[in-house]
Amino acid sequence: MLEELAAFVAAAGLEPGSRLPAERELALRLKVGRSTIREALKRWQALGVVEMRKGSGTYLKAPLGDDAVHLSITVRLKQDSLLRALEVRRALEAEAAAIAARRATPDDLAHIRDCLxxxxxxxxxxxxxxxxxxxxxxxxxxxxxxxxFLQLVSALHDALFSFFTNPLNQPGFASRSFPLHRELFEAIAARDPETARAKALAILAITEEDLRAARHAP
Structure with missing residues (x-):
C-alpha cells in the first residue's frame, strides 16, 4: 500500500507542504478501504513523510518524485525506521550482554552455548x-x-526480529558480524562485562554499517 500511495503522490506532482486528498478520496482512487489508507498515512507520519493535522488534513513533508518512489519506500523509509529500532536494540542488547556476564548461571551459559x-x-x-x-x-x-528484558523484547518483537531477516534484501547482510557472536559468548562465559558489552556493540555497528550502505547500493 505504501508504494501505491507513493506512486499516487508522485503522479499528482505533490511537493512538500502540499495537502494530500482526504482519506475518502484516496481510498476511492486507490480502490482500497479507508482504514487501509489511514494505516498507511500513520506509518508515513511515524517516518516523517507526512504530518497529520487534526481538523486540517494531511500534509506532505518529504519529496517523493517519480524516480524516487521505490528508493523512498523500499529503502529510505524502511532504512530510517530500522535505524531508529537499532538505537533501541543497542541500548537493550549491550546492557543485557554486560549483565549476563555478571549473572549467568552454569545452565544459562550452557543454553547460550547450545544456541550459538x-x-x-x-x-x-x-x-x-x-x-x-x-x-x-x-x-x-x-x-x-x-x-x-524479555517483556520489552516481546513487545518490540516485530521491530527487533526484522534485523534477523535481511530486511533490505542485501547479499551478505551483517555476515561480517558472525564471528563476533562466539566472541560475545566467550566474554560472557569469562565473566567480563565490559568486553561482552563491546562485542555486542561491535555486532550492532556492523548491522548499522550495512543498513546505511543499502541506500547507496546499485
Missing amino acids: ERMEAVHLRYGEAPAEDWEFHLSIYRATGNPL
Whole structure:
C-alpha cells in the first residue's frame, strides 16, 4: 500500500507542504478501504513523510518524485525506521550482554552455548541463520535474570526480529558480524562485562554499517 500511495503522490506532482486528498478520496482512487489508507498515512507520519493535522488534513513533508518512489519506500523509509529500532536494540542488547556476564548461571551459559552452536551449524550450511541468530540473542536476554528484558523484547518483537531477516534484501547482510557472536559468548562465559558489552556493540555497528550502505547500493 505504501508504494501505491507513493506512486499516487508522485503522479499528482505533490511537493512538500502540499495537502494530500482526504482519506475518502484516496481510498476511492486507490480502490482500497479507508482504514487501509489511514494505516498507511500513520506509518508515513511515524517516518516523517507526512504530518497529520487534526481538523486540517494531511500534509506532505518529504519529496517523493517519480524516480524516487521505490528508493523512498523500499529503502529510505524502511532504512530510517530500522535505524531508529537499532538505537533501541543497542541500548537493550549491550546492557543485557554486560549483565549476563555478571549473572549467568552454569545452565544459562550452557543454553547460550547450545544456541550459538546451532546458529553456527546452520550458518555454515546455508550462509545465514536468522531464526537461530534470534534465539542466540534471546538466550542472552534470559541470562540477565531480569524478566523485564524479555517483556520489552516481546513487545518490540516485530521491530527487533526484522534485523534477523535481511530486511533490505542485501547479499551478505551483517555476515561480517558472525564471528563476533562466539566472541560475545566467550566474554560472557569469562565473566567480563565490559568486553561482552563491546562485542555486542561491535555486532550492532556492523548491522548499522550495512543498513546505511543499502541506500547507496546499485
